[in-house]
Amino acid sequence: xxxxxxxxxxxxxxxxxxxxxxxxxxxxxxxxxxxxxxxxxxxxxxxxxxxxxxxxxxxxxxxxxxxxxxxxxxxxxxxxxxxxxxxxxxxxxxxxxxxxxxxxxxxxxxxxxxxxxxxxxxxxxxxxxxxxxxxxxxxxxxxxxxxxxxxxxxxxxxxxxxxxxxxxxxxxxxxxxxxxxxxxxxxxxxxxxxxxxxxxxxxxxxxxxxxxxxxxxxxxxxxxxxxxxxxxxxxxxxxxxxxxxxxxxxxxxxxxxxxxxxxxxxxxxxxxxxxxxxxxxxxx
Amino acid sequence: xxxxxxxxxxxxxxxxxxxxxxxxxxxxxxxxxxxxxxxxxxxxxxxxxxxxxxxxxxxxxxxxxxxxxxxxxxxxxxxxxxxxxxxxxxxxxxxxxxxxxxxxxxxxxxxxxxxxxxxxxxxxxxxxxxxxxxxxxxxxxxxxxxxxxxxxxxxxxxxxxxxxxxxxxxxxxxxxxxxxxxxxxxxxxxxxxxxxxxxxxxxxxxxxxxxxxxxxxxxxxxxxxxxxxxxxxxxxxxxxxxxxxxxxxxxxxxxxxxxxxxxxxxxxxxxxxxxxxxxxxxxxxxxxxxxxxxxxxxxxxxxxxxxxxxxxxxxxxxxxxxxxxxxxxxxxxxxxxxxxxxxxxxxxxxxxxxxxxxxxxxxxxxxxxxxxxxxxxxxxxx
Numbered sequence: 001x002x003x004x005x006x007x008x009x010x011x012x013x014x015x016x017x018x019x020x021x022x023x024x025x026x027x028x029x030x031x032x033x034x035x036x037x038x039x040x041x042x043x044x045x046x047x048x049x050x051x052x053x054x055x056x057x058x059x060x061x062x063x064x065x066x067x068x069x070x071x072x073x074x075x076x077x078x079x080x081x082x083x084x085x086x087x088x089x090x091x092x093x094x095x096x097x098x099x100x101x102x103x104x105x106x107x108x109x110x111x112x113x114x115x116x117x118x119x120x121x122x123x124x125x126x127x128x129x130x131x132x133x134x135x136x137x138x139x140x141x142x143x144x145x146x147x148x149x150x151x152x153x154x155x156x157x158x159x160x161x162x163x164x165x166x167x168x169x170x171x172x173x174x175x176x177x178x179x180x181x182x183x184x185x186x187x188x189x190x191x192x193x194x195x196x197x198x199x200x201x202x203x204x205x206x207x208x209x210x211x212x213x214x215x216x217x218x219x220x221x222x223x224x225x226x227x228x229x230x231x232x233x234x235x236x237x238x239x240x241x242x243x244x245x246x247x248x249x250x251x252x253x254x255x256x257x258x259x260x261x262x263x264x265x266x267x268x269x270x271x272x273x274x275x276x277x278x279x280x281x282x283x284x
Numbered sequence: 285x286x287x288x289x290x291x292x293x294x295x296x297x298x299x300x301x302x303x304x305x306x307x308x309x310x311x312x313x314x315x316x317x318x319x320x321x322x323x324x325x326x327x328x329x330x331x332x333x334x335x336x337x338x339x340x341x342x343x344x345x346x347x348x349x350x351x352x353x354x355x356x357x358x359x360x361x362x363x364x365x366x367x368x369x370x371x372x373x374x375x376x377x378x379x380x381x382x383x384x385x386x387x388x389x390x391x392x393x394x395x396x397x398x399x400x401x402x403x404x405x406x407x408x409x410x411x412x413x414x415x416x417x418x419x420x421x422x423x424x425x426x427x428x429x430x431x432x433x434x435x436x437x438x439x440x441x442x443x444x445x446x447x448x449x450x451x452x453x454x455x456x457x458x459x460x461x462x463x464x465x466x467x468x469x470x471x472x473x474x475x476x477x478x479x480x481x482x483x484x485x486x487x488x489x490x491x492x493x494x495x496x497x498x499x500x501x502x503x504x505x506x507x508x509x510x511x512x513x514x515x516x517x518x519x520x521x522x523x524x525x526x527x528x529x530x531x532x533x534x535x536x537x538x539x540x541x542x543x544x545x546x547x548x549x550x551x552x553x554x555x556x557x558x559x560x561x562x563x564x565x566x567x568x569x570x571x572x573x574x575x576x577x578x579x580x581x582x583x584x585x586x587x588x589x590x591x592x593x594x595x596x597x598x599x600x601x602x603x604x605x606x607x608x609x610x611x612x613x614x615x616x617x618x619x620x621x622x623x624x625x626x627x628x629x630x631x632x633x634x635x636x637x638x639x640x641x642x643x644x645x646x647x648x649x650x651x652x653x654x655x656x657x658x659x660x661x662x663x664x665x666x
Contacts, residue, residue, distance in 0.1 A: 019393035059578030254571030260628030283613035
């Protein structure tokens with residue numbers, strides 16, 4: 001119980017937004033846009049790969065978006081947004097110079113420290129590549145700190161693939177294996193067709209010495225984690241990124257509860273062992 | 285005023301006559317408090333501003349059962365002769381609607397400002413022990429879980445509480461099971477026990493803080509005797525012996541954590557209307573959502589928070605479709621959170637045994653019975 005002069009009752013500004021403006025716009029797919037934002041206050045937005053921000057559109061509302069990239073090419077923070085609701089539709093139709101509010105970053109990021117000295121497998125499905133992009137960039141920037149590196153990525157069709165330029169650049173490197181597959185393909189697609197897990201057998205990693213990071217639909221993450229476990233990677237070395245409805249990002253609104261966890265605070269990145277009973281479960 | 289060792293350490297005690305109780309309000313008002321307490325409104329006990337002691341529900345009591353609430357006359361003029369109504373103190377510390385931010389466009393970017401804190405601190409008169417426990421639980425949620433909620437902190441700061449040891453137990457009360465009452469424990473600035481013996485109508489006060497003792501020193505009255513305190517014990521013991529409900533919490537947290545596939549969720553879902561009443565009357569439920577109000581020209585907007593409920597479809601919506609669409613999944617979420625995962629999150633139960641969710645359920649779903657049934661389905665069907 002707290003007394004009337006309890007120091008925890010100091011005023012705080014947890015919900016206060018920082019002003020940002022749109023700086024760069026790149027259309028990824030028919031419904032997905034990557035936007036770079038510049039901080040109006042000139043201050044950087046440090047983050048860990050896997051964390052998210054809350055982004056506010058004036059008069060429309062606020063949504064959680066995973067951070068897809070940090071300061072680069074004049075941007076202070078990069079977000080990849082798929083238009084699925086009122087706020088994300090508004091963001092996807094923004095022009096350079098438009099104003100937004102951003103607060104964060106929030107949540108637990110990818111286990112990059114745990115991955116040092118290990119082989120790393122990255123498995124992404126659809127827009128799940130967005131929160132993994134800064135992890136891949138970190139791994140490539142610190143390439144000597146890690147063992148073998150592989151990225152497997154699946155999308156619905158070739159026109160749903162994100163970050164095509166980067167994927168081409170990464171595929172051209174000799175120090176990362178990149179494998180891409182699609183669910184459905186037109187006749188001009190020469191790549192793989194099928195589910196992401198089909199690609200797991202294609203990439204090289206030492207199961208006893210691997211950290212895996214996966215983001216995508218829950219059923220995809222579950223199958224990836226199960227296959228990795230079957231090949232000998234411990235469940236505690238597989239990280240999954242969960243998504244739930246969020247209104248506050250800091251554990252007050254209650255919406256993102258996932259069993260005993262608040263996805264915003266205890267996640268979004270969890271180790272598979274902690275969530276295996278809940279992952280892709282019925283109405284969890 | 286007499287200093288005695290009470291359950292929480294050294295405390296000031298005093299016996300104040302009914303005719304002198306108005307001095308308590310005067311003393312609090314003189315310190316600048318906004319004084320709130322129980323009143324009769326809409327045929328319920330509802331907390332609101334108190335201008336005098338005569339605003340209290342004098343001579344009223346309540347009859348409560350699952351799905352039933354009635355105010356009825358007592359045969360005396362007791363001031364605190366009832367238990368809890370549909371409203372809790374939550375509505376003052378965590379208001380049903382509050383503005384989080386005001387935002388305006390200025391020089392091509394957005395400028396956000398938080399509203400000012402209320403200028404007056406609250407004094408709550410007539411806080412039940414279960415309700416003080418509920419305030420303690422929301423303190424953990426909003427102040428002690430890594431972040432501080434400004435709206436809550438602004439209203440919690442400087443709060444003065446006058447507790448009431450319960451002299452009657454309601455038909456849906458089970459504070460004894462949840463170990464939150466019926467005697468005031470920690471957290472109170474002052475607590476009182478109402479004693480009516482023929483024409484003798486007085487209040488035995490105990491202090492729970494220095495500030496409480498300071499206020500008590502300003503009230504007229506006589507020293508409390510051992511007999512007075514024994515009478516308080518007897519009143520509280522009698523209330524404890526007449527709880528309308530009980531909840532066996534042994535192993536309940538673990539049983540609910542493993543209950544996802546229990547067939548009983550289908551049984552309760554056949555009755556539950558997902559009306560959200562239980563979550564709105566609950567003094568610990570803290571879920572909220574935020575909506576935008578904006579001016580027609582789009583130059584000014586406010587971010588307004590309102591209570592939300594895990595029983596709505598929208599609550600879990602992800603990309604437009606709910607994660608928990610069935611009634612059973614939403615009831616399961618509520619009950620397992622309240623009685624099980626709350627421990628994982630905040631190191632206590634989320635239930636204080638006030639019985640509101642039972643009383644105000646329009647189809648009389650009884651949390652204590654449902655929890656028993658989920659734990660032992662065979663016992664429930666027998």
